[in-house]
Amino acid sequence: xxxxxxxxxxxxxxxxxxxxxxxxxxxxxxxxxxxxxxxxxxxxxxxxxxxxxxxxxxxxxxxxxxxxxxxxxxxxxxxxxxxxxxxxxxxxxxxxxxxxxxxxxxxxxxxxxxxxxxxxxxxxxxxxxxxxxxxxxxxxxxxxxxxxxxxxxxxxxxxxxxxxxxxxxxxxxxxxxxxxxxxxxxxxxxxxxxxxxxxxxxxxxxxxxxxxxxxxxxxxxxxxxxxxxxxxxxxxxxxxxxxxxxxxxxxxxxxxxxxxxxxxxxxxxxxxxxxxxxxxxxxxxxxxxxxxxxxxxxxxxxxxxxxxxxxxxxxxxxxxxxxxxxxxxxxxxxxxxxxxxxxxxxxxxxxxxxxxxxxxxxxxxxxxxxxxxxxxxxxxxxxxxxxxxxxxxxxxxxxxxxxxxxx
Numbered sequence: 050x051x052x053x054x055x056x057x058x059x060x061x062x063x064x065x066x067x068x069x070x071x072x073x074x075x076x077x078x079x080x081x082x083x084x085x086x087x088x089x090x091x092x093x094x095x096x097x098x099x100x101x102x103x104x105x106x107x108x109x110x111x112x113x114x115x116x117x118x119x120x121x122x123x124x125x126x127x128x129x130x131x132x133x134x135x136x137x138x139x140x141x142x143x144x145x146x147x148x149x150x151x152x153x154x155x156x157x158x159x160x161x162x163x164x165x166x167x168x169x170x171x172x173x174x175x176x177x178x179x180x181x182x183x184x185x186x187x188x189x190x191x192x193x194x195x196x197x198x199x200x201x202x203x204x205x206x207x208x209x210x211x212x213x214x215x216x217x218x219x220x221x222x223x224x225x226x227x228x229x230x231x232x233x234x235x236x237x238x239x240x241x242x243x244x245x246x247x248x249x250x251x252x253x254x255x256x257x258x259x260x261x262x263x264x265x266x267x268x269x270x271x272x273x274x275x276x277x278x279x280x281x282x283x284x285x286x287x288x289x290x291x292x293x294x295x296x297x298x299x300x301x302x303x304x305x306x307x308x309x310x311x312x313x314x315x316x317x318x319x320x321x322x323x324x325x326x327x328x329x330x331x332x333x334x335x336x337x338x339x340x341x342x343x344x345x346x347x348x349x350x351x352x353x354x355x356x357x358x359x360x361x362x363x364x365x366x367x368x369x370x371x372x373x374x375x376x377x378x379x380x381x382x383x384x385x386x387x388x389x390x391x392x393x394x395x396x397x398x399x400x401x402x403x404x405x406x407x408x409x410x411x412x413x414x415x416x417x418x419x420x421x422x423x424x425x426x427x428x429x430x431x432x433x434x435x436x437x438x439x440x441x442x443x444x445x446x447x448x449x450x451x452x453x454x455x456x
Contacts, residue, residue, distance in 0.1 A: 052078065052151030052152050053079060054150050054152075055071065055076070055078060055079065055151065055153075056081045056083065056140055056150040057080070057083065057154045057156060058083050058130045058140065058154070058156065058295065059084065059158055059327075060082050060083065060089070060090045060124065061091075061093070061158050061325065061346070062090070062092065062093070062111065062325065062343060062347065062350075063158070063324045063325035063347070064084070064090065064154070064156035064325075065082065065112065066350045066351065067156065067350035067351075067354050068080050068120070068122045069112065069120065069122075070350065070351050070354040071358075072120045074354060074358055075358075076357075078151075080122045081122075081125060082117070082122055082125065083125045083130055083140075083142070084124070084125065084127075085129045086126065086127070086181075087126050087127040088126070089110055089111075089112075089114060089124065089126065090111045090112065091109040091110050091111060092109055092111060092343070093343070095108070095109055096109075096177055096179075096180065096182070096183045097177060097183075097207040097211060098207055098210075098373055100180065100187070101183060101186065101187050101208075101211045101212075101215065102211050102214055104184070109180065128143055128144060129142065130143075131143055132295070132298065132299070133153065133295055133296075133299035133321075134147075134299075135299050135301075135320075135321065138150050138153075138320065140153070151320070152320050152321075152322070153320065154324065155323040155324075155327065156323070156324050156325045156327070156350060157293070157294075157323075157325075157327045158325055158326045158327055159289035159290060159291045159292055159326040159327060159341065160289060160290050161176035161177070161178040161182075161286070161289055162288045164199075164285060164287060166261050167199065167283060167285050169261065170261055170263060170283060173189075173268055173282050173283060174261075174268075174282075175189075175283070175284045176284070176286065177204060177284060178289070186282075186284060189282050190215055190217060190282075191217070192216030192217065193216060193218075194281040195217065195218040195219075195280040195281050196208075196212050196218065196220070196281070197220050197222065197270060197278060197280035197284075198212075198220065198222065198283075198284055198285070198286075199222050199223070199258060199284075199286070200223055200285055200286040200287050201222075201223035201227075201229065201230075201252065201254070202228075202229055202232075202286060203232070203372045204286040205221055205223070205228075206228060206229065206241060206245065206374050207372060207373065208284055209221055209245055209250050210245070210248075210374035213245075213248045213249060218251075219245075219251070220252075220253070221245075221251070221253070222252075222253045222256065222272065223253070223254055224255065224257040224273075225254060226254050226255050227239065227254060228241050228245075231385075232385045233381075233416075234403060234416075236390060236396055236403065237396075237403060237416060239396075240395070240397075240418070241377075241379075244377065245375060248375060253274075256272045256274045258270050258271070259271045259273050261283075266281075267280070267281065268280050268281065268282070289326065289341065290306060291306050291307040291308070291326060291339065292327050293307055293327055296316065296321075296323065296327075301316045301317050301323075302317035304337075307327060307329035307339050308327050308328050309328075309331060310322070310323050310324075310328050310331070310349075311330070311331055312331075312352070312362070313353070313355075314328070314330070314349050314350075314352050315353075322353040324346065324349035324352070324353050325345070325346045325349060325350065326341045328349060342368070342370040344368070344369050344370060345368070348365070351363060367383055367431045367432050368383065369424070369428065377399055377418055378417075378419055378421055379417070379418050380416065380417045381415075382414065382415050382416075382424060382427060383405060383412075383414030383415060383428075384405060385405070385414060387405025387406060387407060387413050387414040388406070388407065388408055389406040389407075389439075390403050390406070390414075391403065391405075391406060391439045391442045392443060393443050393445055394420075399418045399419035400417070400418055400419040400420040401418050402415065402417050402420055402423060402427070403415065404430075404442045409436070410436055410439075411435060412427075412430040412434065412435045412437060412442070414431065415428070415430070415431060425453075426449040426450045426452065426453035427449060427453075429456060430449075430453055433456035435456035
């Protein structure tokens with residue numbers, strides 16, 4: 050190994066994991082982890098849940114305050130990297146400093162996509178991406194008030210659940226025909242919608258916002274359907290925009306706003322790596338992926354570390370993510386675009402499962418609803434592309450662990 054200085058730009062999940070993995074795997078050189086926020090690295094999934102419901106008790110930090118000093122990781126917070134000089138192997142900071150590196154890892158993440166029409170509502174309109182966002186939203190939440198939520202994806206539904214728990218009314222608006230359409234089969238979308246409606250949430254699907262205005266102390270949204278809905282505050286989540294600005298200005302290969310990397314998470318510059326939400330990964334079989342999950346941030350940052358240290362890459366596992374809402378824990382694994390879904394139990398009440406089958410009838414996806422103990426054997430079936438009769442998968446009496454062992 051002919052290098053001794055590693056700089057990691059972005060102190061989120063991927064960046065903190067990479068720094069810790071470097072030490073765990075024996076790297077003894079200098080590690081500098083630079084974050085634009087003033088907070089030590091924290092997890093984002095709780096922002097729409099615990100950070101709103103119980104901010105004092107929410108466990109957000111990835112590691113203790115002492116962890117970074119104990120591991121010899123130089124943590125620079127509240128500092129922005131303004132430029133990369135790839136030829137000189139230096140980064141410029143907002144403080145005016147220039148720091149040299151031998152290897153650079155970009156974990157710059159993504160930012161909430163903004164809608165100017167909604168931002169024009171001023172201090173009554175919010176996006177949720179950072180801890181400060183969550184704190185600002187929490188200050189505005191009052192029992193009995195009405196929240197307008199634009200976007201019925203994972204964040205929108207988790208917010209609806211949390212706000213109802215806090216005594217607010219929630220109205221959800223989305224131009225899609227159903228909830229979580231990008232990453233959920235219809236049978237689960239309908240179940241989640243029914244569950245939320247049972248808690249008083251109102252949905253407006255198949256319509257966008259035509260006009261947004263403030264009338265006195267209230268917000269009014271005119272929908273494409275001509276309906277008008279009113280509320281006291283608005284939170285919208287309509288996707289994210291990967292932060293490729295540093296990479297792009299440094300001359301690295303980017304596509305559609307994302308940093309292009311190979312399977313080792315190496316960019317077009319052999320001394321610069323990238324991982325996490327800002328990354329578009331190109332695989333040897335030709336397909337491109339940009340995945341915005343907690344798990345992917347860990348997997349890609351670990352892959353980058355392994356390549357940096359000349360170690361074998363970890364075996365790629367089955368993709369996985371989860372959501373918690375309305376007292377439900379829903380876990381997803383595999384290809385959510387599976388052409389056929391098999392129901393195991395339910396669907397009127399949890400627990401139940403769904404198995405996705407590909408065109409050849411092989412297991413390619415699974416969803417558990419309050420049945421997380423069965424996700425491990427389900428992932429084994431997906432990894433094996435097991436060909437199992439739909440009737441067998443649908444029968445709760447059939448032991449999944451036995452099926453996984455036999456696959």
